[in-house]
Amino acid sequence: EIVYKVSFVTYHETIDIAAKEVKVLNESDISPMSMDGYVFLGWTDKYITNSQALSGEAIDLIEFPYAVTQDVTLYGVWKNIGLEYTSFEDSNSGKKGKQIIRYVGNLTDLVIPEKVESMPVLSIAADAFLGDNCRNIKRIYIPSSVVNIEEGAFRNCSSLQSFVVSDDNRRYSSESGVLYMNDKTAMIAYPASKVV
Secondary structure (H helix, E strand, O other): OOOOEEEEOOOOOOOOOOOOOEEEEOHHHHOOOOOOOOOEEEEEOOOOOHHHEEEEOOOOOOOOOOOOOOOOEEEEEEEEEEEEEEEEEOOOOOOOOOEEEEEOOOOOOOEEEEEEOOOEEEEEEEOOOOOOOHHHHHEEOOOOOOOEOOOOOOOOOOOOOOOEEOOOOOOOOEOOEEEOOOOOOOOOEOOOOOOO
């Protein structure tokens, strides 16, 4: 039986996927891909540069199962989630990290990263989600690192249906998609599009 070699270029310096010798490649044959600040879109068998791979503009993503008819290299395609940051220091703990100051992406499900540039994402600024593109967001995932959410942070998220907060977050929690202080003494934000 003839098999061919499939090599992988992830464009992520810490992910190394071993080449596979197969006749048919299934999605389950490849390790899940994740990178802080990016969403993994899929693989292409067309050569792309690093900047193309990180722009999310690649065309012709392959579909699985993928028939392998010759030795081939697959290139990972990523899309920046569209968050902009500034430096931030938590006044309670003195911990230094990053604060989200603006969202310029176009995702419907936004996963806020735990870290950016090796620093924890600690805060979400007031008006961080004020642009017109924020109206596309339906779900926001908040990691354990976030300890500060300023008033009005999500005011233009008119399609938002739910917040999901990491179980490891000590400051915030979510219940039925609503964002609370962890001890439920205060509601932080109610999703604008949540109908009860």
